[in-house]
Amino acid sequence: MRRRGSPFTGVGVVLAKEAADYLSGARMWVLEALVFLTAIAAAYAAILSIRANIGESPFLFLRLLTMAQDPLPSFIALLGFLIPLVAIAIGFDAINGEFSRRTLSRVLAQPIYRDALLLGKFLAGLLALTIGLFSLWLLTIGLGLLFLGLAPNTEEMVRMLGFLVATIAYGGVWLAVAFLFSVVFRAPATAALAALGVWLLFSLFWSVVTPLVATLISGPPEGIFGPNLAYLQTSQILDRISPNTLYAEIALALLQPATRALGPVLYSQVQGALLGAPLPAAQSFILVWPQMTGLIAGMIVIFAIAYVVFQRQEIRA
Amino acid sequence: MAEDVVIRAQGLTKRYGPTVAVDHIDLDVRAGEIVGILGPNGSGKTTTILMLLGLTEPTEGRAEVAGFDPLRDPLEVKRRVGYLPDSVGFYDGLSARDNLAYTARLAGLSRREIDHRFAEALDRVGLPDVGRDRVSTFSRGMRQRLGLAEVLMKRPSIAILDEPTATLDPHSTQEFLGMIRGLKSDGTAVLLSSHHLDQVQSVCDRVALFNRGRIALSGSVTELAHRVLGGGYVIDVEARGGTARNQLAAVPGVVRVQVLGPELYRVHCERDLRAAISRAVALSSDLLGIRFAEPSLNEVYTRYFDEVRDAA
Structure with a gap:
């Protein structure tokens, strides 16, 4: 039987309330402070390094994000590590928290569908994440302006904007994972642990798992006549299941304009290419388009699973 | 509807x-x-x-x-x-x-x-x-x-x-x-x-x-009492005069009359008979008071589930 009324009734109200909660909550302040301090430290360390070698690269602002200076990793490496933690911290108790506070039945007794509650909460989480990342993005540019004494050119701005969008999508994937576990598990601690487990799997163990699985599927990495291409392709496909890999490839192609390919390259493919010459921004975007859509699609698919599970749940709290 | x-x-x-x-x-x-x-x-x-x-x-x-x-x-x-x-x-x-x-x-x-x-x-x-x-x-x-x-x-x-x-x-x-x-x-x-x-x-x-x-x-609670306890309507009557009990028992719809004291009667009836009882008592006795004693839901509930348990 078809239900009457829009499933989006009340999304705006839920979004406004949840975004206010996220942005004003102590948890968010602590996480944002952590991200800001570490990322700014990484950017500052990069600035010191760039100032010593100024004039080496036409994309100094991009190097601000990619350059690592011991003992700190690069800005993008830090983001890749910390953004999932922030997203999980935002979303791990989104739905089960409503159950444990016994607010769910009260809220759903109002004229809204549960679709609106889940979507409103997810969009609010994404908005909080976006506001945090956008502020960080502006702060980094400001630091660059201040300490390098240079303004970023249009190409750099476009690439950095693309990177910002990719970072939000990457955060969105982890937010969706946290939401899924918050729907599946009634205890927030269990949901947080499960989400952190998935994060650890992809950030630490995936690079160990993929060669093993690829070897099982396509044989050893080295064949009789050199590298086993089937192994490389299988390994790459498996690697790209991880959102971390997709995000790292996007960062690489967008922030290092000389990147011309994101996988094994045959000798025949590089004939005639000017190695080391930067690609135009549009070409870099074409290069990362599959990864970008992969991240967004991953976010939507995981959210859709959470949605289906939530729709089937009994509301008794 | x-x-x-x-x-x-x-x-x-x-x-x-x-x-x-x-x-x-x-x-x-x-x-x-x-x-x-x-x-x-x-x-x-x-x-x-x-x-x-x-x-x-x-x-x-x-x-x-x-x-x-x-x-x-x-x-x-x-x-x-x-x-x-x-x-x-x-x-x-x-x-x-x-x-x-x-x-x-x-x-x-x-x-x-x-x-x-x-x-x-x-x-x-x-x-x-x-x-x-x-x-x-x-x-x-x-x-x-x-x-x-x-x-x-x-x-x-x-x-x-x-x-x-x-x-x-x-x-x-x-x-x-x-x-x-x-x-x-x-x-x-x-x-x-x-x-x-x-x-x-x-x-x-x-x-x-x-x-x-x-x-x-x-x-209603009275209806449930009638069904579960039988004669769910209970009316306490205070009347002076020797024939009050007989007068009460003769009212159509009265199931049972209990004598609680020298001038106090408890009447179990099939429905609310306060008006009919007042009239009947007034014929031969002095009606001193009449009180509709509501049956207890607690009693109804307990009796019902006792019966369910016994039946099982």
């Missing part, structure tokens, strides 16, 4: 796999009526409430709430129904006002309506000065009152209250029951689920007794 029937369930059924939680129940609630739903834990009361609210889908049967099908038009139903769950939860970090403003905005109230109704509702539940206080500082009783204030803000035509007094002290309970009577005088139909039989009896016009997913009995 008859004009004044605001809740109607027909053959409403809910199954969870092989388990039947609610089994073909029929229930009518009229406007301005308070109907109590009673029964042991797991007898299907809350599942019925959730189906009426459109929060869970019936496996079979249909319901109409405020003229709408909760399955097809849950938003319209929820616009007209105020629901107070048992041990109601709030966002502890928010103030009472922010908590209620959130659900009021979800219910579609404007900012002006919220301001106006919020003060009025808090006043009515006896919490006029706590609007700005965080809910984390509230006692359980205050939370229940705040939950009722949320229902009042909605100005619903139906209020569904699930165990609203379960966590209240006796004084707060009496105040809360007074507020429920207030809803009735506003013309709101109230569906009250509770385990406190004396409370249900004191406020409800009718009760429905749930057992294993079915409504085993329904009607």
Whole structure:
């Protein structure tokens, strides 16, 4: 039987309330402070390094994000590590928290569908994440302006904007994972642990798992006549299941304009290419388009699973 | 649906796999009526409430709430129904006002309506000065009152209250029951689920007794007493004169006359016979007093489940 009324009734109200909660909550302040301090430290360390070698690269602002200076990793490496933690911290108790506070039945007794509650909460989480990342993005540019004494050119701005969008999508994937576990598990601690487990799997163990699985599927990495291409392709496909890999490839192609390919390259493919010459921004975007859509699609698919599970749940709290 | 029937369930059924939680129940609630739903834990009361609210889908049967099908038009139903769950939860970090403003905005109230109704509702539940206080500082009783204030803000035509007094002290309970009577005088139909039989009896016009997913009995307490205890109408008569007992026994509809004292008789009858008894006694004796002794719901409930247990 078809239900009457829009499933989006009340999304705006839920979004406004949840975004206010996220942005004003102590948890968010602590996480944002952590991200800001570490990322700014990484950017500052990069600035010191760039100032010593100024004039080496036409994309100094991009190097601000990619350059690592011991003992700190690069800005993008830090983001890749910390953004999932922030997203999980935002979303791990989104739905089960409503159950444990016994607010769910009260809220759903109002004229809204549960679709609106889940979507409103997810969009609010994404908005909080976006506001945090956008502020960080502006702060980094400001630091660059201040300490390098240079303004970023249009190409750099476009690439950095693309990177910002990719970072939000990457955060969105982890937010969706946290939401899924918050729907599946009634205890927030269990949901947080499960989400952190998935994060650890992809950030630490995936690079160990993929060669093993690829070897099982396509044989050893080295064949009789050199590298086993089937192994490389299988390994790459498996690697790209991880959102971390997709995000790292996007960062690489967008922030290092000389990147011309994101996988094994045959000798025949590089004939005639000017190695080391930067690609135009549009070409870099074409290069990362599959990864970008992969991240967004991953976010939507995981959210859709959470949605289906939530729709089937009994509301008794 | 008859004009004044605001809740109607027909053959409403809910199954969870092989388990039947609610089994073909029929229930009518009229406007301005308070109907109590009673029964042991797991007898299907809350599942019925959730189906009426459109929060869970019936496996079979249909319901109409405020003229709408909760399955097809849950938003319209929820616009007209105020629901107070048992041990109601709030966002502890928010103030009472922010908590209620959130659900009021979800219910579609404007900012002006919220301001106006919020003060009025808090006043009515006896919490006029706590609007700005965080809910984390509230006692359980205050939370229940705040939950009722949320229902009042909605100005619903139906209020569904699930165990609203379960966590209240006796004084707060009496105040809360007074507020429920207030809803009735506003013309709101109230569906009250509770385990406190004396409370249900004191406020409800009718009760429905749930057992294993079915409504085993329904009607006024007196009607239930008649069916379960037999001769459910009990009238105590104080009369002076030798023939009073015979006069009472001769009234059509009287089942039994008990002599409680020299001038005190307890009359068990099939229906409310106060007027006929007064007339009969006046023929030969001096009628000193007549009192309609309401049967106890507690007694009805206990006897019914004793019989069910014995039959099993």
